[in-house]
Amino acid sequence: MAYLQLRGIEKFFGEHRAIKGIDLTIQQGEFIVFVGPSGCGKSTLLRLIAGLENIDGGSLMLDGRDITDQPSSKRDLAMVFQSYALYPHMSVYENMSFALKLAKVDPAIVREKVERAAAILNLTTYLERTPKELSGGQRQRVAIGRAIVRAPKVFLFDEPLSNLDAALRGQTRVEIAKLHRDLGATTIYVTHDQVEAMTLADRVVVLRDGLIEQVGTPLELYDRPANQFVAQFIGTPQMNVVPLQQLPAPVQQQAPAGAAGGAIGLRPENIAVRNTGTTPVGGQVDLVEALGAETLIYVSTPGGAQFVSRQNDRTSLRAGDAVSLDIDASQAHWFDAAGHVVAGQGA
Ligand SMILES: Nc1ncnc2c1ncn2[C@@H]1O[C@H](COP(=O)(O)OP(=O)(O)O)[C@@H](O)[C@H]1O
Ligand SMILES: [Mg+2]
Incomplete structure (x- = not known):
C-alpha cells in the first residue's frame, strides 16, 4: 500500500x-x-x-x-x-x-x-x-x-x-x-x-x-x-548525444527506423579510442583528461560530431592526434526527433 x-x-x-x-x-x-x-x-x-x-x-x-x-x-x-x-x-x-x-x-x-x-x-x-x-x-x-x-x-x-x-x-x-x-x-x-x-x-x-x-x-x-533529458542528466561525463546525420554511414545504418531525424546516445564507456585507420569512424583528439583511475579522451570527427570516451588505462595520446573510434552500437540509445527513446532499441 x-x-x-x-x-x-x-x-x-x-x-x-x-x-x-x-x-x-x-x-x-x-x-x-x-x-x-x-x-x-x-x-x-x-x-x-x-x-x-x-x-x-x-x-x-x-x-x-x-x-x-x-x-x-x-x-x-x-x-x-x-x-x-x-x-x-x-x-x-x-x-x-x-x-x-x-x-x-x-x-x-x-x-x-x-x-x-x-x-x-x-x-x-x-x-x-x-x-x-x-x-x-x-x-x-x-x-x-x-x-x-x-x-x-x-x-x-x-x-x-x-x-x-x-x-x-x-x-x-x-x-x-x-x-x-x-x-x-x-x-x-x-x-x-x-x-x-x-x-x-x-x-x-x-x-x-x-x-x-x-x-x-x-x-x-x-x-x-x-x-x-534524463540520459544526459544522469552520469558524468554526460552521455554523448550526436545527431544521426553527423554520424558516419556505417553507424547510421544501424539506427532503428524510428530514430530518423533523431540522435544516437552513447555512454563514454561504450566508445573506445583506437589507432587511426582501424575502424570506419575517424577522428582527431581535442583534449585528454588524465584523472588517474580513469582517462577521458575528447574526439571530434570530420562530420562535426564530438565524443568523449572513458577508459581505465592511461594513454600517450595528445591533442591533435589522429585516431579511430570504436563505437559499441549494441550499447547505443536511439532517440527520435523529439528526444524520446525509440522503442525496440537497436537495429
Ligand atoms: N515563493 C515563490 N514565489 C514565486 N515564484 C517562486 C517561489 N518559489 C519558487 N518560485 C519559482 O518556482 C520555480 C521552482 O522553484 P524551486 O522549487 O525553488 O526550484 P528548485 O528547488 O528546483 O531549484 C522557479 O521558477 C521559481 O522561480
Ligand atoms: Mg531548491
Missing part, C-alpha cells in the same frame, strides 16, 4: 504554474530523491509535501490520511534545510530538544531521545556546545538530529549538503545513507547533484520544469533513460 501518495499536485505562483500535476507513490521506508536542474520545482514540491506552501490542485495522502489541507505542524513530517537554521544561543542539546520541549514531552523521555540521536550522529561529546563552536558538518548533523528526535513519519531534506566542502559532502552523504539504513525511515531528499541522487536513492524522481521526466532506480535511469 502507498505510504505517501501524490495525485495531480499543482502549484501556482501568480500566473506561473511551477508544479504542473505530479503523480507519485512512495512506499514506507523508501529513500526517494528529487533531482533536476535549478528552478525545476524540487524545493517547491518538497515544501508542498511539508505543508510550507499551499497545494493549489490535487491531493496528498500520508499513511491513509488526507493531509492536503493540513497545517505543517499536523503532518508528522520533519524537514532539514540547506541552511541549518540552528538557534545560535542554544546548546546542541537545547537545539535538538526544542521541538519536544514545546510539545511538552516528559523531560526524561526528551533526554533519552536526544542522547540516542546524538549517539547515532556522533554528537555525544558536543551536546553542551553552541553552534558557533561546531564545524559545518557537525552543524548539519545537529540539524538532522533535531529531525530524528521528532521521530516523524517522513524525513524531508532540501539540499542538506550544499553548504559543505567536497570532502565533508562525501562523508556526510555516507552518514545519511547509514542513518537511513539504521532508522529505515521514509525519506524524500532534494538535490541538483546527480551523484548524490545516484548514491543515496532507492528511487530517483527526475524533475524538469514542474513535471516528472522519469522515476526509477538509479541504474534503471542510467541504463534505460526514457528520453534525452
